[in-house]
Amino acid sequence: MTIDPKQLSLSIFDSTQSFIEKARSLFKxxxxxNPVYGRFAKHFIPSGELPESxxxxxxxxxxxxxxxxxxADGFRAKxxxxxxxxxxxxxxxxxxxxxxxxxxxxLSEFSNHFNSTDxxxxxxxxxxxxNSDSSLLWMLQYLVxxxxxxxxxxxxxxxxxxxxxxxxAVQHDRKIILFGAAFGLLDLLDLDSEGLPDGSQIxxxxxxxxxxxxxxxxxxxxxxxxGFGVPQQHVHSxxxxxxxxxxxxxxxxxxxxxPEWVHTSVRxxxxxxxxxxxxxEGKVAIIDLANMYSCPFILTEDRGVMNEEGQIxxxxxxxxxxxxxxxxxxxRD
Amino acid sequence: xxxxxxxxxxxxEEWLSPDNYRLKEAIDKTVNEGLSSFEDIKYQILTLKKxxxxxxxxRWVESLNVDRxxxxxxxxxxxxxxxxxxxxxxxxxxxxxLSSHSYLGxxxxxxxxxxxxxxxxxxxxxxxxxxxxxxxxxxxxxxVKADALxxxxxxxxxxxxxxxxxxxxxxxxxxxxxxxxxxxSLALIDNDRPETFRQLANAVLxxxxxxxxxxxxxxxxxxxxxxxxxxxDYVEEFWLRNPQHKKPAPSLYYRHAYNSATGVxxxxxxxxxxxxxxxxxxxPFILHWIEGDRETLNELPQKxxxxxxxxxxxxPDIELPxxxxxxxxxxxxxQPPIWWRPDGVDPLKWLRKLNCSQDC
Numbered sequence: 116m117t118i119d120p121k122q123l124s125l126s127i128f129d130s131t132q133s134f135i136e137k138a139r140s141l142f143k144x145x146x147x148x149n150p151v152y153g154r155f156a157k158h159f160i161p162s163g164e165l166p167e168s169x170x171x172x173x174x175x176x177x178x179x180x181x182x183x184x185x186x187a188d189g190f191r192a193k194x195x196x197x198x199x200x201x202x203x204x205x206x207x208x209x210x211x212x213x214x215x216x217x218x219x220x221x222l223s224e225f226s227n228h229f230n231s232t233d234x235x236x237x238x239x240x241x242x243x244x245x246n247s248d249s250s251l252l253w254m255l256q257y258l259v260x261x262x263x264x265x266x267x268x269x270x271x272x273x274x275x276x277x278x279x280x281x282x283x284a285v286q287h288d289r290k291i292i293l294f295g296a297a298f299g300l301l302d303l304l305d306l307d308s309e310g311l312p313d314g315s316q317i318x319x320x321x322x323x324x325x326x327x328x329x330x331x332x333x334x335x336x337x338x339x340x341x342g343f344g345v346p347q348q349h350v351h352s353x354x355x356x357x358x359x360x361x362x363x364x365x366x367x368x369x370x371x372x373x374p375e376w377v378h379t380s381v382r383x384x385x386x387x388x389x390x391x392x393x394x395x396e397g398k399v400a401i402i403d404l405a406n407m408y409s410c411p412f413i414l415t416e417d418r419g420v421m422n423e424e425g426q427i428x429x430x431x432x433x434x435x436x437x438x439x440x441x442x443x444x445x446x447r448d
Numbered sequence: 449x450x451x452x453x454x455x456x457x458x459x460x461e462e463w464l465s466p467d468n469y470r471l472k473e474a475i476d477k478t479v480n481e482g483l484s485s486f487e488d489i490k491y492q493i494l495t496l497k498k499x500x501x502x503x504x505x506x507r508w509v510e511s512l513n514v515d516r517x518x519x520x521x522x523x524x525x526x527x528x529x530x531x532x533x534x535x536x537x538x539x540x541x542x543x544x545x546l547s548s549h550s551y552l553g554x555x556x557x558x559x560x561x562x563x564x565x566x567x568x569x570x571x572x573x574x575x576x577x578x579x580x581x582x583x584x585x586x587x588x589x590x591x592v593k594a595d596a597l598x599x600x601x602x603x604x605x606x607x608x609x610x611x612x613x614x615x616x617x618x619x620x621x622x623x624x625x626x627x628x629x630x631x632x633s634l635a636l637i638d639n640d641r642p643e644t645f646r647q648l649a650n651a652v653l654x655x656x657x658x659x660x661x662x663x664x665x666x667x668x669x670x671x672x673x674x675x676x677x678x679x680x681d682y683v684e685e686f687w688l689r690n691p692q693h694k695k696p697a698p699s700l701y702y703r704h705a706y707n708s709a710t711g712v713x714x715x716x717x718x719x720x721x722x723x724x725x726x727x728x729x730x731x732p733f734i735l736h737w738i739e740g741d742r743e744t745l746n747e748l749p750q751k752x753x754x755x756x757x758x759x760x761x762x763x764p765d766i767e768l769p770x771x772x773x774x775x776x777x778x779x780x781x782x783q784p785p786i787w788w789r790p791d792g793v794d795p796l797k798w799l800r801k802l803n804c805s806q807d808c
Contacts, residue, residue, distance in 0.1 A: 151709045158705035176706050183710055385697035434604045 118144045120187070120407075124216055127376050127404045128223060134378055137404055139165045141411050142172055148187040151179065152410050159388075169378050170390055174400050174414035180207035180358045185409040187212065197248035198357040209250065209357050212408035220361045220405040221254050222261070224374040228351070228364050229292060229316065231258070235284040236267035237276070239295035239303050250357045251320060255294060264289070276308035290314040293343070294353075296322040297335055301342075310344030317345055318364070320353045321429070332369045332428075354429055358413060360405035363427075370426035378402040381421045384433060387414050393423045398433050449516065452575075453505045456545060459573045460500045463566050464493065470568065474561035483558050484534045485693035488655050492534045495783045500542075508787035509546060512797055523802060524550040524578070526587075526594030526619055528609065530601070531556025532658035535563060539786060540598045540795055544578075545570060547799040551578030552594055552618075554587055588616035596802055597625040598795060600660070626798050628791040630757035632664035632729040635778050636745060637762045640670065644762050644778070645679055649686040651760060651781035652735050653720065656694035660757040660790065661781055664729035665736040667744050672724040672737040676715040683717060692719045696733035703734070713737075728752045745769055757791065 123144055126137055142165060145152045152175060159173040166172045179185065182205075186192055192210035200206040211217055225231065238255045246252055259267040266284055270276065276293075284291050291311055295303070297319045311317070317339050330338075332352070340347045348367035355362040363371040363379070373379045381397040383389040391397040399419035403411050418430040463471060475493075479486045525544050529537030537556075541563065544551045555563055560582045570576035581587045597619050601609060606627055613619040635651060637644050651663040668675070696719060704721055707714045713724035722735045726748065729736055738744060745759070746769050759768065760778040768775055773792060776784075787794065 153709075155705050155709035158701070158708065173705070175709070176702070179706070179710065385699050387699060387702050389698075434602075 118147070120144065120190075124213060124407060127216070127407065128219060130375055134375070135169055137376070138169055138172060138378070138402060138411075141404055141407050142166055144187070144407065145410065145412070148189070149185060149410060150188075151175070151183050151185060152412070169402065170380070170388075172402060172412050174382070174387060174402075174412050175410050177207070177358055177413050177415045179410065180209055181205045184208060184210060186210040187408045190408050194253075195248075196250040196253070196357040199249070206248075207357050209409055211360070216405055216407070217253075217360050218257060220374070220376070221257055224362055224364065225258060227374065228366055231261060232263075233288075233290055234267075234292045234316070235264075235289045236262065236292050236294055237280070237284055238267075238269045239272070239276075239293065239299045240269065241272065242269045248357075251296075251355060254355070254362070258294075270303075273302075273306070275306035276303055276311075278309050281309055281312060285312060290316070292316045292318060294318045294320070296320050297330075298322060300339055301335075304338070304342035308343070310342075315343070315345050315349065317343060317350045318353050319350070320355065336369070356415075358406075358409075358415075359401060359403050360409075361403045365426075365428075369428050370422060370424070371429070372426055376404040379421075379425075379427050381419050381427060382414060391421065393421050396420050396430065399427060399429065449509055450506075452546065452548075453502055453509065455573060455575055456505060456542070456570075457500070457502045459569050459575055460496075460566075463569050464497050464500075468565070471562070471565045474565045477561050478534065478559070483531070483560075485691065487690040488693060489534045489562070491654065491690070491782070496535070496538065499783065499786050504786050505542075505546070507785075508794075508796060511787060511794070512800055514800065518548050519800075519802070522549055523595035524552050524592055525596045525598060525799065526552040526554070526613070526623075528554045528597070528599035528601075529556045529559070529563065530599070531558025531560075533655035534559055535566075536659065537563060538566065539788070539790070541566065541570070541576075542786065543598075543795040543799055545576050546796055549596075549799060549802075551576050551580070552587060552592060553578070553580030554584060555580055555582045557582055584612065584616050584618065588618050593617060594619045594623055596799070597623050597627075599625070600628040600790065602631065603629050624802060626793060626795060628660070628793070629755065630660040630791045631755045633661050633758040633760060633781065634665045634667065634748070634756060635663045635760040635762075635781070636667045636742065636766070636775075637778065638669060638741070638766075639762060640668075640675060640678065642682070645682040646685070647762075647778045647781070648679070649682045651778055653683065653686050653692065654690070654782045656692055657720065657733055657735075658694065661784060661788075663760065663778075663781060664734065665726075665738065665748075665752075667738045667740045667748070669739070669741055671739040672713050672715065672722060676722065679722070680715060680717065683720070687719075694732075695719055696721075699731075700733050703731070726751075728755065730755075742766065742768070745772065 123140055126132055146156050155175055156173045160166055190212035192212060193214050194211045196209045198207040236258055240252060240255060264287060266286060266289060300319055336347055336350045339350050351367060352365040353362050354371050361374055361377050363373055365371040380400045381391040382400045383391055384398050396418055399415045399417040401413050401415060416433050418433045419427045420430060421427050475489050478484050478489060527537060527540045567580055610621050635648060700721055704716045707723055715722040720733050722737055724737045726738050759772060759775045760781050761775040762778050
């Protein structure tokens with residue numbers, strides 16, 4: 116049976132269909148329309164067959180976004196997001212064929228956690244016009260534009276959050292969501308920003324290691340909570356990347372939940388087909404159905420761990436440089 | 449010093465003598481427990497027989513340009529031995545012996561028997577003073593704290609290693625340490641002669657490609673596609689004589705699938721893989737093949753300097769671009785002289801400098 120991409124994209128957010136049902140349809144679509152994934156998958160699943168379970172779906176290493184231009188046959192990129200990078204560092208390229216799919220993914224999961232009509236979004240980040248490659252800034256711009264009252268906005272960089280910013284944001288009984296990269300929010304505190312009023316929420320988007328010394332997630336959450344006068348259960352994290360159309364949120368904790376159309380797992384780096392048990396560290400694997408036109412089946416290079424509830428914590432990057440050579444490994448020796 | 453070298457050579461002769469049943473037992477146990485293959489141990493022992501000679505020790509000591517090697521104060525040197533290949537820590541042991549420091553050895557669980565047979569002989573002949581064990585707990589039992597530390601590992605492993613040693617009060621972050629982080633070597637070949645391919649196969653595949661002296665990247669004047677069938681013959685020839693003991697993790701197949709998907713030229717050998725990429729070698733069981741020549745070296749080592757141990761060549765007269773270490777011959781890749789310098793550092797020289805107050 117021929118696959119209708121439009122129907123398929125609509126089914127992604129259809130909660131009456133099971134995840135595996137949708138994933139199998141996308142697997143079929145990908146094998147037929149993405150030559151890179153098709154060639155990859157045939158090493159694991161014979162041509163014409165479909166995976167029986169989510170665990171069986173072959174996951175393409177994320178570096179494919181650096182090395183190949185992934186877009187389903189017959190579609191063209193309306194926008195291309197690129198990962199951040201400096202100097203000669205290779206950057207990932209994510210071609211987006213369907214912006215509506217991205218909008219829907221952003222809004223569905225954001226609304227799942229926050230009632231957007233109750234909140235004013237204050238984003239401490241460069242504006243989208245300053246970096247049009249950034250999927251994060253595109254997402255923030257979109258959320259800002261959704262505010263019918265027009266109170267949501269990007270805060271000026273390198274300036275503290277002052278009382279008038281807050282007063283303006285809380286008009287019409289609004290509450291504040293302060294959104295920003297971890298280092299940016301800490302910078303904002305260093306600028307002697309005002310505390311946030313009751314009911315405010317903070318969402319940090321990671322990116323700690325790029326600008327400051329390494330800091331644990333719990334230390335970061337404490338600093339943000341104390342600095343802005345917001346209870347820790349109102350300090351949240353967002354996990355997203357240029358290679359993904361969807362975002363994960365950790366609400367009031369370090370454990371991320373997945374949207375209905377996303378499946379996360381932790382895989383054994385030595386055997387990516389094997390799922391790690393809860394508590395066992397490995398590489399984070401993500402099946403993001405909203406990636407249907409690029410590649411939804413991805414093995415990241417992030418180190419993570421899953422808990423018994425199926426939530427994941429992101430622990431940093433997976434370092435593989437230790438695998439070769441005469442290594443004295445104190446744990447595994 | 450001459451006397452000490454003579455005594456050391458006698459000890460090594462005793463150790464490597466065909467009558468040394470302790471060594472034979474250790475080899476049997478190592479093989480029977482599946483820790484190494486007989487072929488790899490045999491190769492290592494034959495290499496040591498060839499390289500642990502009086503002239504080689506003399507050359508090593510003389511290269512230091514010092515009148516005497518005895519330290520001003522005898523220190524305790526903790527050697528953490530890796531077990532990636534049989535007897536890989538022997539150079540550190542012999543450096544401690546020659547520098548007359550005390551030895552504290554954490555033997556590898558993957559190679560616990562072979563080194564011990566040498567240590568016993570060195571101790572019996574009063575050439576070495578110290579203790580060794582496989583477990584850190586056992587080593588820590590003697591209440592001895594190390595004054596210096598020798599080990600090989602990745603940059604990421606340094607902190608956990610120090611933490612573990614600190615918890616046993618064997619060392620701490622202030623203990624002087626020589627950490628070797630090199631994890632691969634590179635070969636520059638200029639021909640496809642049978643001898644070159646045989647040497648390359650040995651340099652790549654010996655010990656399953658473990659160890660920083662193993663070749664993980666080759667620069668050749670021809671692409672992989674044109675030579676992979678021919679080179680594979682030499683790989684098979686090597687494996688017929690030296691069946692590969694260590695097997696790759698399933699992630700290697702994953703990488704093979706990825707290479708197929710993205711159009712990377714490769715040769716899938718099930719237990720090993722050759723791919724035409726200039727990615728930094730970080731994973732085991734992969735040979736990176738690059739079409740190029742001497743000029744290619746101008747870019748590569750700068751890019752991948754971190755982690756590079758040795759550049760091997762097939763032309764003894766070749767001059768490498770400035771700033772690179774002196775090349776070694778490809779034929780010597782798995783037969784290093786005892787004075788070779790892991791990570792460019794001579795452990796004997798480093799130990800000599802540890803507590804030397806003048807002209808070291």
